[in-house]
Amino acid sequence: MKVAVTGATGTVGKALVTALVGRGDQVVVLTRDPAGAKRKLGAGVEAFAWTHPKLEPAPSEALEGCDGVIHLLGEPVAQRWREEVKHEIHSSRVLGTRNLIEGLKLCDRRPPVLVAQSATGWYGACDERPLDETAPPADDFLAQVVVDWEQEAAGAEALGMRVVLARTGVVLTGDGGALKTMLPPFKAGIGGPVAGGEQYVPWISLADEVAALIFLLDNDSVTGPVNLTAPNPATNGELSKALGKVLKRPAVAPVPEFAIKLLYGEMAQIVVTGANVLPKRLQELGFGFTHPELEPALRAALGK
Template identity: 40%
Template sequence: MNILMTGGTGLIGSEFIRQFSDEHTFTVVSRNIAKAKELLGNGVEYVESVAAVQNFDTFDAVINLAGEPITDKRWTDTQKKKICDSRWNITAELVSKINDSTSPPDVFISGSAIGFYGNQGDRVVSEDTPPHNEFTHELCAKWEAIANSVVQENTRVVTLRTGVVLTEKGGALDKMALPFKLGTGGTLGSGRQYLAWIHLQDMVQGISFLLNNSSCRGPFNLTAPVPVTNKEFSKSLAKALKRPCLFNVPSFVMKIAMGESSTMILEGQRVIPEKLVAAGYKFTFPSLTEALSDIY
């Protein structure tokens, strides 16, 4: 396939390109083409913006993974707007180009997140679970609504409700592992909140599965089949790193340190990939023990 990708220099996008560059051709949207070339090499085409693409008639698929990191900074009003605009605006640009195409791409795969569901406590969450209305839900709901404004008689739309992606290459796991490596790791808050995670390899293989299966439409949870509590995750991570799990960071400390964004860590969701499994996808790393053993 000839694929246009946003977010191609990110953790997921760059790994997808690395794994499938022999199978597909890629055009990556990047504001810093020199930096993108450094990371992805010369086997990829580059454009500075969606607007710079004359038309989408030559593309078989569009994969949209762009967006400001959601937990890197405190959620001030300015940062919330940046998080939203970085996702909504580029998605709207892509949708406009797809709908204006004479021969539009067959499939549009667009990012989302399990934040769509909001705080669900220990309830098992599938794609059909009604959401709890809060900032992350509002962010993801509008993000998906924009993606779904594609004319779907012409282009199949899939939205990726992604959990915490685990990999040795960076991302959230690096931050979570650092206190354990220093011997100060432990549980966060009550430790009873659930963490829905996915190994990077299953993330990119899952996207490929959805890309190539024309019967797959709508939202899909990109999470491993077995979500775990923060306490279980902390103990498993400590064991994988051969470090102790001795401490607990109280909820109020997290709230002081992170502000409103601490809700993503202190509340969480027990999300399962019901539709992905039903469609026939087989996870390489279905359990946390297997995932962490591979990474470490």
């Protein structure tokens, strides 16, 4: 298969490209920095410049004749949400996706499928009730980003493409994202449950995230939203406990909500709240998780 990937140089993208290349696919990446992408991903990957995803259509010559597109790009969410950062988190996804579709429109041999990254931020801050793909969106900032992002991606349906919306939870890897941020206090023995620890963390291992994206790319019958989360969601308290066990460090120091808010500002929302998101559609489709349980997923993420 020939697969085009955006956001390929990121935490998820690098692992995805490695997996695609590993199974013999030809990979084309669209990136703001082709030379940097080749350094990160290897010379075997074809890299096309898409310098300003918010301002210009994706290069159609990169997409022409591909068998599928996996669209991951977006400004990192896990940073202090100053107003201009919030704007970039939203516009990089919404305009970036709109311009991907503009590039796809220009293709003579258009890829038949778009697997568009999305996020469990759709569900917002919820109680312990299990949620599947039919649950409505929340109305906080992140949920609005996800709603607008998915709406843009759905525009590819009008081009006759199959569109899958990969609502991804917290991807567990030591190489980036939430887990990497959590590691220093835990390694120092001062980690622990945050804001009471009752809130759910809809986690997924990096291996399962990548395998699920490829499964959704390959599976011709799937369209619409699909939750990419492990079948056994954990609370923040359970995650802290498992992380302490894997790192062989105490994980009992509770971290109060105000401290997290002081540290991260409004972005603290993604740590102090959560949702009990289940991968109903992936399970119905028969996707096999490599890491259905948390502790082995953490061990794999941290090489322990």
